[in-house]
Amino acid sequence: MIKTSESPDYVSTTNPCKVCAPLGVSLAIKGIESAMSIMHGSQGCATYIRRYMISHFKEPLDIASSSFSETSAIFGGKTNLMAAIENVNAKYEPKLIAVAATCLSETIGDDVKAYCAECSKESNTEIISITPPPFGGAHLDGFYAAVTSVLMGKSKSDKVRQKINIFPSIYSTADLRYMHQLVSSYFGEDYMLLPDYSQTLDGGIWGEYVPIAPGGTPLKKISSAHLAKTSIGFSPFLKDEINPGKTLESEFGVDFFGLRPPIGIRGCDDLTQLLCKKSGNKTNDYYLQERARLVDAYADCHKYTFGKRAVVYGDADFVAGIASFLDEVGITPVICACGTPFNEFEKYIDSCLEFTKPEIVRANVDFKTLDELLEGMDVDLLIGNSKGYRISRDRNIPLVRCGFPIHDRVGGPRFQHIGYGGTMNLLDHVTNTILTTKQNESPVGFSYQ
Amino acid sequence: MSSLLLNERKDQVMIKTENSGSISCEKTSLAGSVSQRACVFCGSRVVLYPVADALHIVHGPIGCASFTWDIRGSLSSGPELHRLSFSTDLQEKDVIYGGEKKLESALEKLIAEHKPKAAFVFATCITGIIGDDIGAVCKKVSDKVGIQVIPVHSEGFKGTKKDGYKAACDALAKIVGTGDTSNVPKLSINILGEFNLAGEAWLIQNYYERMGIEVVSIMTGDGRVEKIAKSHGASLNVVQCSGSLTYLAKHMEKEYGIPHMRVSYFGIEDMSKALYDVADFFSDYPEVREKAEKVVSEEISKIMPEITKYRQALSGKRAAVYVGGAFKAFSLIKALRLIGMSVVVAGSQTGNKSDYEQLKMLCDPGCVILDDSNPLELSNFVIEKGADLFIGGVKERPIAYKIGIGFCDHNHERKIGLAGYEGMINFFKEVYSSVMSPVWKFVPRKFGTLREVI
Numbered sequence: 001m002i003k004t005s006e007s008p009d010y011v012s013t014t015n016p017c018k019v020c021a022p023l024g025v026s027l028a029i030k031g032i033e034s035a036m037s038i039m040h041g042s043q044g045c046a047t048y049i050r051r052y053m054i055s056h057f058k059e060p061l062d063i064a065s066s067s068f069s070e071t072s073a074i075f076g077g078k079t080n081l082m083a084a085i086e087n088v089n090a091k092y093e094p095k096l097i098a099v100a101a102t103c104l105s106e107t108i109g110d111d112v113k114a115y116c117a118e119c120s121k122e123s124n125t126e127i128i129s130i131t132p133p134p135f136g137g138a139h140l141d142g143f144y145a146a147v148t149s150v151l152m153g154k155s156k157s158d159k160v161r162q163k164i165n166i167f168p169s170i171y172s173t174a175d176l177r178y179m180h181q182l183v184s185s186y187f188g189e190d191y192m193l194l195p196d197y198s199q200t201l202d203g204g205i206w207g208e209y210v211p212i213a214p215g216g217t218p219l220k221k222i223s224s225a226h227l228a229k230t231s232i233g234f235s236p237f238l239k240d241e242i243n244p245g246k247t248l249e250s251e252f253g254v255d256f257f258g259l260r261p262p263i264g265i266r267g268c269d270d271l272t273q274l275l276c277k278k279s280g281n282k283t284n285d286y287y288l289q290e291r292a293r294l295v296d297a298y299a300d301c302h303k304y305t306f307g308k309r310a311v312v313y314g315d316a317d318f319v320a321g322i323a324s325f326l327d328e329v330g331i332t333p334v335i336c337a338c339g340t341p342f343n344e345f346e347k348y349i350d351s352c353l354e355f356t357k358p359e360i361v362r363a364n365v366d367f368k369t370l371d372e373l374l375e376g377m378d379v380d381l382l383i384g385n386s387k388g389y390r391i392s393r394d395r396n397i398p399l400v401r402c403g404f405p406i407h408d409r410v411g412g413p414r415f416q417h418i419g420y421g422g423t424m425n426l427l428d429h430v431t432n433t434i435l436t437t438k439q440n441e442s443p444v445g446f447s448y449q
Numbered sequence: 450m451s452s453l454l455l456n457e458r459k460d461q462v463m464i465k466t467e468n469s470g471s472i473s474c475e476k477t478s479l480a481g482s483v484s485q486r487a488c489v490f491c492g493s494r495v496v497l498y499p500v501a502d503a504l505h506i507v508h509g510p511i512g513c514a515s516f517t518w519d520i521r522g523s524l525s526s527g528p529e530l531h532r533l534s535f536s537t538d539l540q541e542k543d544v545i546y547g548g549e550k551k552l553e554s555a556l557e558k559l560i561a562e563h564k565p566k567a568a569f570v571f572a573t574c575i576t577g578i579i580g581d582d583i584g585a586v587c588k589k590v591s592d593k594v595g596i597q598v599i600p601v602h603s604e605g606f607k608g609t610k611k612d613g614y615k616a617a618c619d620a621l622a623k624i625v626g627t628g629d630t631s632n633v634p635k636l637s638i639n640i641l642g643e644f645n646l647a648g649e650a651w652l653i654q655n656y657y658e659r660m661g662i663e664v665v666s667i668m669t670g671d672g673r674v675e676k677i678a679k680s681h682g683a684s685l686n687v688v689q690c691s692g693s694l695t696y697l698a699k700h701m702e703k704e705y706g707i708p709h710m711r712v713s714y715f716g717i718e719d720m721s722k723a724l725y726d727v728a729d730f731f732s733d734y735p736e737v738r739e740k741a742e743k744v745v746s747e748e749i750s751k752i753m754p755e756i757t758k759y760r761q762a763l764s765g766k767r768a769a770v771y772v773g774g775a776f777k778a779f780s781l782i783k784a785l786r787l788i789g790m791s792v793v794v795a796g797s798q799t800g801n802k803s804d805y806e807q808l809k810m811l812c813d814p815g816c817v818i819l820d821d822s823n824p825l826e827l828s829n830f831v832i833e834k835g836a837d838l839f840i841g842g843v844k845e846r847p848i849a850y851k852i853g854i855g856f857c858d859h860n861h862e863r864k865i866g867l868a869g870y871e872g873m874i875n876f877f878k879e880v881y882s883s884v885m886s887p888v889w890k891f892v893p894r895k896f897g898t899l900r901e902v903i
Contacts, residue, residue, distance in 0.1 A: 012555035013511060013538035020512030042574050042605035043478050044488025048516035051487075051843050060847040062824050067480045068606040073578060080480045087455050087481030091825055103510045104574040104606065107544055135510055135541040205853045207894040209828030368533075387518075 015367035017313055017339030017387065021132035023049045024142025025100040026063050027170065031195025032150065033216035034095040038064040038084050040077055040112055041102030056405035056412050057173075057201045060213070064088045068104060077110050085119050085127060092211045094125060095219055096154070098146060101131040128153035132242070138340040140315040143170055144235070144242040147194055150222060151244050152251070157223035163190045164278060165231040165254065167244045169261065169317035170404055173202035174416040182271075182419055185287065186279035192221040192228070194244070202413050226252035230278050232271070234261050235317050236351065237344040260352055261321030262418045263426070264328045265294065267352075290420040297424055298329055301431040304449075306330035308434060309377075311397075313337040313370055313384040316345055316363070318403045318417075322383050324352035325423055331380075331430070332356040335373055337365040367391060381433055386412075398433045402426070453829050455482060461820040465809055472805045474820040477609055483823040485771070485844050486798045490573055491517075492613020493603035495861060496693050497569050497620060498531055499523035499644050500672035504565035506535040508552050508583060509573025513605075514538070521861045522646045525671050530565055539575055549581050556590045556598060566674035567597040569620055577604030597674075599623050610773075611692060611799050618696035624674060625701060630682025636731055637663040637683045639707075641694035643714070645670030646861060649868035653714050656724055656748075656869065660740040662731070668694065681705040685730050687712050687723070692774040692799050713776055714868040715876075716784035717752075721745045748870035756788065759877040764789030766884055769836040771819065771827055771845055772859055775800030775808060781840060781859065782811050788877055793834035796822050824848050838884050853892030855883030 022039050026049050029037040039046040046065035053061050064087075066072070066080040085097060101112045116129040132145035147167060166183055168176060176198035183191045199215025225231075231245035236258040240246050245256035262271045268291070272283055308331045312322045316338045323333040336349045336358050345363040360373055371391050382388050382399045386408045392399035406412025416422035435449060454462060460473035478484035490507075494517045497505060501523075507514040514536030525531065537543070537551050552570065560568060568590075572583055583600040591598040602616045638657065643650045650670030657664055665683040666676035686698045686709035698709035710730070712723035728741040768790050770781045775797040782792045795812050796819030797804070808818055817830045828848050831839055839849035842860030849856035857879045859867065867876045890896060 012506070012551075012559060013514065013534075013536045014559075015518060015534050016511050016515045016536065016538070018511060019515045020510060022512070038481065042488040042490075043484055043486055043609075044491050044605045045512070046483075047485070047487040047844070048491070048512070052516055054843055054847055058847060058850075060824060060851055062483045064481045064483050065478070067478045067482075067484070068574070069477055070607050073574070073606045083479070084481030087479060090455060091482075102574075103512070104578065107575050107578045135539060135544060138511070204898075205892045206851045207853055207892065208832055209825060209848065209852055211825060390519075 013366045015387070015390070017337065017366055017370070018138035018315070019052065020103070021137050021139060021142030021145065022100045022102050023052065024139035024144070024170070025098065025130050025132060025146040026061070027053065027139070027197065028143045028146035028195045029098045029150075030061065030200050031197035031216055032096060032222070033218050034212055035098060035216065036062070036064060036088050036092050036094040036096075036212060037098045037100055038066060038081070038088060039100050039102055040066045040081055040110065041068055041104040043067045045102050045104075052405065055407045058410070058413075059201050059203065060209075061201075062092070062211070073104065073108060076108065077105055078115050081112075081115050082119060085123065089123065089125055094212060096150075097125050097127045098150065099127065099129050100142070100146070101129070103135065106131070126154060138315070140170060140317065140340065141242060144238060144244065147244045148242050148247050151194070151225055152247060154219070154222050156226060157220065158227070159224055160227045161190075161221050161224035162192045162228050163187055163230065164192070165225050165228045165245070165248065166191060166193045167231065167233040168193065168195070169234050170315065171418060172404075172415050173198045173413040175418045175422060178416060178419045178421055182287065183275065185284050186275040186281045192225055193217060194222060194225070226254060228254055230254065231256045232274060233258050236260055237316070237342075237348045261317055261324060263321035264325035264423055265291070265298075265420070266328065267321065267324055268418075268420050268423065287420065290424075294420045294424050294427070297427055301427055302330060304431050304434050308332070308380040309334045310430075311335040311337070311370070311374065311379055311382045311384075313339070313365070313382070313388060314403045315339065316342050316348060318384075320348050320352045321417065322402075322426070323349055323358070325426055326383075326430075327353045327356045329427065329430075330355065333358050334377065334379060335360045335370070336362075337370050337373070338363045339365060371395075380437070381430070383430070398437055400429050400433050402429070453826060455479060458482060458826075462822070462826065463818050465812055465814055465816045465818060469809070471802065472818060472820055474805060475611075475801050476821070478821055483825070484798075484821055485823060485842075486610050486821060488605035488610065489607050489613040489616065490571060490603040490605045492610035492693075493571060493601050493617040493620070494613070495521060496614055496617035496669055497601065499525070499669045500567075500569070500674065500677070501525035501531045502528040502566045502673050504530060504535065504559055504563055504568040505571065506537065506555060506559065506568065507571045507573060508537045508548065508581070509539055509571075509575045511536055511538045513571075513573045521644060522864055523644045523670065523861075524646075524648050526651075527673075530563055535559055544575060544579055547579060547581055548576060549586050552581065552583070552586050553590060556586070557594065560590070560594050560596065560598075565596065567599060567624060569599050569601050571601045572604045574605040577607065597624060597627070609799065614693040615696045618694060618700065621668060621677060621697050622700050622704075624677045625697070626678070626681045626705070628675060628678025628680075630679050633665055633679060633682030634663055635684060636661055636734060636737065637665050638685045638687050638727060639665050639680045639683045640667045640670065640687050640689060641698055641709070642689040643667055643670040643868075644861065647864055647866035649714070649866045649872060652866060652869040652871060656744050657727065659744050660724065660728060660737050661734075662727065662737065668697070681707065683707060685710070685727065687727060689714055692776070711776070713780040715777065715780035715872070717749060717787060717870065717873055718783050719780050720869055720873070721749075752870050752874050755874050756877065759881055760788040762881060763877075763884060766790045766837040767793045767835055768838045768840060769794035769827070769831045769834065771796045771822060771839070771841040773798050773842065775804035777859065778808060779811055784873065784876065785880075788880070790838075790880070792816060793836050794819065794827070794830045796820060796827075828852050838880060853889060853894050855886065855889060857883050
């Protein structure tokens with residue numbers, strides 16, 4: 001039986017399964033060439049976000065703040081924001097500055113958009129305001145809101161630079177690299193991936209400090225996004241106002257396709273078909289073989305995976321993608337839990353499943369609720385970010401760490417989830433976790449499976 | 450140096466020379482400078498965090514609670530309520546209609562469920578703006594449930610991280626004095642500003658106990674409400690982290706006549722001084738001093754051979770130090786000197802004038818001294834001064850790695866005890882494994898990129 005998404009009547013959150021929207025904004029902006037973000041609020045917002053993301057990416061994450069004081073909180077933060085923009089310009093010399101509203105600036109009613117417009121007039125740098133839904137929404141909303149605001153706010157070019165725009169969800173840097181490889185195998189250079197932090201948040205040692213890490217989506221391509229023929233997104237139930245592809249479609253007539261997450265054979269096939277169709281090119285041997293290997297691996301693993309029961313938690317796109325993959329190998333995602341309020345979460349999950357049926361699908365869940373839901377349930381593994389470790393340890397259920405954030409292991413950003421290759425990686429991790437448990441629990445400690 | 454620094458920051462940086470003047474500090478962070486500091490809320494949250502049997506609830510939107518869930522390596526010997534993250538998770542309608550009812554209901558439910566010995570309610574930017582009367586809600590709930598429910602005035606924008614320390618001290622001060630002190634002996638102290646990272650407080654407590662001194666409360670290290678409540682019965686407050694708990698020490702001096710002294714448990718020299726100073730305070734009991742000498746000599750003789758080994762390997766290497774409180778920087782300079790390493794860049798997020806004066810006296814000529822610095826300045830000076838090692842916190846780590854030098858974590862997340870005599874060896878081992886690792890031989894500045902190599 002599928003229970004409803006309605007959250008129970010409680011008013012506090014214990015051990016949240018979400019972070020705030022400005023974090024998502026900062027992450028998206030890190031994926032744009034020569035861009036800097038300014039959190040328009042207290043110094044803590046920027047610093048906490050940096051600390052949280054550094055622990056995952058293990059890369060520098062310079063995010064500026066307008067450093068509100070009591071005076072700014074009372075009289076508005078305009079003066080501070082102006083100073084912040086000036087100082088960021090002086091020291092970082094970005095080509096684009098994104099100013100994110102925070103809870104504080106929204107509550108006092110600062111008109112960030114107007115401030116940015118005013119600053120833009122006097123500056124050579126493009127300044128774009130981003131005002132994600134400040135409350136209730138979380139990092140994923142901030143992420144998409146940033147992409148949409150940059151697309152719409154950035155000056156437009158009349159030069160066609162790409163045929164297709166790709167709007168990823170919060171993927172790992174390895175995922176983004178894979179997406180580049182995949183899309184360029186059909187479109188050469190004629191595509192845009194926005195955002196793209198594959199290099200900015202997973203780069204080499206510099207030798208000397210570089211103010212803004214190299215890499216990111218080229219600004220020119222963002223300026224030409226409205227002239228592309230097609231856009232693809234991977235969050236089919238995303239609200240229109242923060243959906244970059246939908247917005248481009250309604251404003252500029254760029255055809256938009258909201259695909260399911262490209263995880264698992266079906267999700268990847270959907271993407272492959274669309275790429276073939278839109279590019280007019282055939283899938284090359286590499287991906288044909290990769291898909292063939294994946295199906296072969298599904299066969300190799302099916303006995304270990306079939307009938308197993310997994311709990312998946314995190315942001316909606318992640319949970320839906322992982323559930324879709326589990327469904328294909330016969331693992332039931334018995335609990336699908338999303339940390340934020342999401343009205344269509346159940347529909348989203350349902351659209352990804354064909355062979356299995358979850359027992360609980362619930363949005364707006366914190367880890368305490370998740371733990372309570374697990375009580376008395378027979379579960380073989382947890383799949384999600386490192387914040388589920390506590391439950392995993394207390395209940396002795398193995399955890400497959402993936403998604404964002406991974407704070408207690410290395411390699412989080414290098415974990416590949418998407419595409420045939422990412423699915424293979426997931427399959428190996430999931431199956432080996434099941435095998436490890438089986439081996440550890442065996443009285444004889446067998447050496448062949 | 451001039452092109453590197455923003456104009457407004459020029460007087461917050463100086464180089465030690467014969468006639469260098471004083472540094473400017475204790476200012477709010479410059480907008481857009483990418484300060485390494487957090488906010489008022491952060492200051493309060495980290496200080497009170499280790500009180501393990503209290504309920505810590507963040508009254509605000511979710512970010513503040515998410516970012517501070519299980520954030521410190523502060524260990525508890527019993528309850529672990531501090532490791533959970535509670536928040537009222539304010540939504541838009543709460544911002545419009547006020548969050549008092551939500552807070553009240555959250556407190557009642559959570560207190561009934563977790564049965565804490567006290568509750569701390571952290572104010573955030575939002576509750577400061579919408580004008581929730583947190584004090585009134587706390588009082589109402591406290592009257593109803595029979596434990597202290599204490600508002601912490603930690604609105605993020607109301608000053609710097611240091612103001613957060615003060616708000617935390619104000620909250621602790623409300624517990625101090627509420628307990629029974631009849632069983633507290635004369636030979637007793639409180640330890641303030643020790644957070645029991647990786648069990649450090651237990652180590653220190655053991656030293657004092659071997660001197661015949663009872664530690665009444667470590668306040669914020671393996672903290673317990675009951676012990677804090679009777680801490681006013683102690684004869685002396687020993688303050689370890691200079692910035693955070695001094696306010697409470699001063700308050701207790703004024704209110705209860707308990708004198709305080711500043712100590713550091715980091716480094717052999719400072720650790721021994723921390724024991725001797727306490728012994729000398731109880732000079733009416735000469736046996737305490739004797740026992741202290743015995744502790745010091747026993748402990749030092751255990752670690753001396755190891756130190757010699759590290760000194761041979763590390764002598765002449767250079768370090769950069771950027772930490773939260775300035776007192777930690779003093780101890781680091783002295784400790785590094787013990788193994789022949791010099792500090793070429795030294796700075797803190799929250800030092801005051803006299804801290805920086807002392808820092809200047811302590812460090813070698815040419816050392817760059819920084820207040821409230823940022824990644825661009827830090828990286829630049831670290832390279833310019835040819836440091837082999839950077840010592841700092843989570844946000845400094847990738848700076849060090851990107852420029853290709855070793856890094857030691859001296860912050861609140863660490864899992865390795867660095868205090869006391871044992872901690873000294875752990876620290877040198879950390880320094881050794883950071884500086885001597887072969888990986889640095891492969892970084893571009895030394896080894897060249899692939900293009901240069903082939």
